[in-house]
Amino acid sequence: MTFGLGRMRRALRHLGSARVPAGSPRATAPRSRWRRRAGNAARMVVALLLVGGVYAAVAPGVQANVASQPSAEDIAEGKAIYDASCITCHGRNGQGVEGRGPSLIGVGSAAVEFQVATGRMPAARQDAQVERKPPRYTREQAQAIGAYIQSLGGGPELPDETDEQIVAGGDIANGGRLFRVNCSSCHAFGAGGGALSSGKFAPSLANSTPRDVWAAMLTGPQNMPVFGNNQLSPQEKRDIAAYIYTLQTDPDPGGWGIGRLGPAAEGVAIFLIGMVALVLATLWIVGKQQ
Ligand code: HEC
Numbered sequence: 001m002t003f004g005l006g007r008m009r010r011a012l013r014h015l016g017s018a019r020v021p022a023g024s025p026r027a028t029a030p031r032s033r034w035r036r037r038a039g040n041a042a043r044m045v046v047a048l049l050l051v052g053g054v055y056a057a058v059a060p061g062v063q064a065n066v067a068s069q070p071s072a073e074d075i076a077e078g079k080a081i082y083d084a085s086c087i088t089c090h091g092r093n094g095q096g097v098e099g100r101g102p103s104l105i106g107v108g109s110a111a112v113e114f115q116v117a118t119g120r121m122p123a124a125r126q127d128a129q130v131e132r133k134p135p136r137y138t139r140e141q142a143q144a145i146g147a148y149i150q151s152l153g154g155g156p157e158l159p160d161e162t163d164e165q166i167v168a169g170g171d172i173a174n175g176g177r178l179f180r181v182n183c184s185s186c187h188a189f190g191a192g193g194g195a196l197s198s199g200k201f202a203p204s205l206a207n208s209t210p211r212d213v214w215a216a217m218l219t220g221p222q223n224m225p226v227f228g229n230n231q232l233s234p235q236e237k238r239d240i241a242a243y244i245y246t247l248q249t250d251p252d253p254g255g256w257g258i259g260r261l262g263p264a265a266e267g268v269a270i271f272l273i274g275m276v277a278l279v280l281a282t283l284w285i286v287g288k289q290q
């Protein structure tokens with residue numbers, strides 16, 4: 001390999017410099033600057049393509065959350081229900097009505113399915129908080145209204161999974177850990193719920209289906225924060241939903257019942273019982289001595 005790359009390059013350089021008088025570096029400058037620029041541009045394009053490709057391949061939630069496309073009939077059915085019982089508060093085309101209900105543009109089908117399937121919507125009267133009540137519409141109808149609202153302005157969607165599939169795919173131990181970190185401050189350790197300020201409260205999760213749990217995290221109803229897919233990945237949402245499902249089906253997660261408020265309550269209970277026992281014991285001993 002005597003006629004290697006080095007020799008070729010040297011020969012080329014010879015050719016290139018042949019037209020330029022030797023010893024004048026300025027003469028070659030414009031050409032090499034142009035070449036450097038072109039090289040930089042090409043590198044930039046390659047880098048952008050690479051980054052885009054890698055992002056599309058690994059981006060969390062992008063593929064994980066595609067719901068199946070709703071049919072035109074679903075959307076039409078949803079619009080019919082919407083026009084009959086939501087339009088007075090949320091307005092024609094969901095743009096909201098001053099003083100009655102917020103705009104629904106961009107809230108997504110997940111928020112609608114959650115609000116309607118948990119019976120919160122259609123709202124009856126204005127309280128501090130719209131509560132869960134027996135739903136007026138079936139989950140299929142709720143999903144149809146959701147498809148209609150989704151067609152108006154997009155927004156968060158639930159994955160195309162049944163409750164059983166969500167539970168089957170969840171890691172309960174990890175879900176319990178995530179629940180204690182992210183949710184128990186409001187909903188309590190056993191998901192029994194708890195009070196918040198100004199007459200508001202975090203409800204018990206005893207009746208929330210796995211899809212309700214997922215939708216609540218995705219849409220953050222009322223005073224609940226949104227847990228987007230950057231904070232809790234779809235798999236972590238699945239884990240939490242599966243954990244809450246086991247709490248519902250196995251009502252004794254261990255420890256003492258006492259309201260399922262968590263270890264603080266147990267500590268207080270033991271402290272009070274212990275103090276009373278000590279006082280009684282002291283009185284008894286003093287009584288014996290007299
Ligand atoms: C009596 C008035 C009223 C009616 C009827 C009503 N809503 Fe609402 N809706 C509200 C109010 C008020 C809120 C805001 C509640 C809150 O967040 O405190 C709301 C909130 C919502 C939200 C949550 C929006 C968000 O930002 O996440 C959705 C979704 C929704 N409604 C859907 C519906 C649908 C679907 C219907 C019909 C089946 C309906 N509503 C009927 C008053 C109403």
Ligand code: HEC
Pocket residue numbers: 118120129130131132179182183184185186187196200201202203204205207208209212213214216217221222223224225227240
């Ligand atoms: C800052 C307090 C707060 C935190 C933290 C919080 N929530 Fe909530 N959550 C609420 C409130 C308030 C509501 C009631 C919203 C409503 O009625 O529209 C709620 C409602 C819910 C519901 C609906 C219950 C039903 O009626 O079916 C579910 C499910 C839920 N939360 C799950 C979770 C999960 C899971 C987490 C943790 C990832 C979490 N929440 C974290 C305050 C909170």
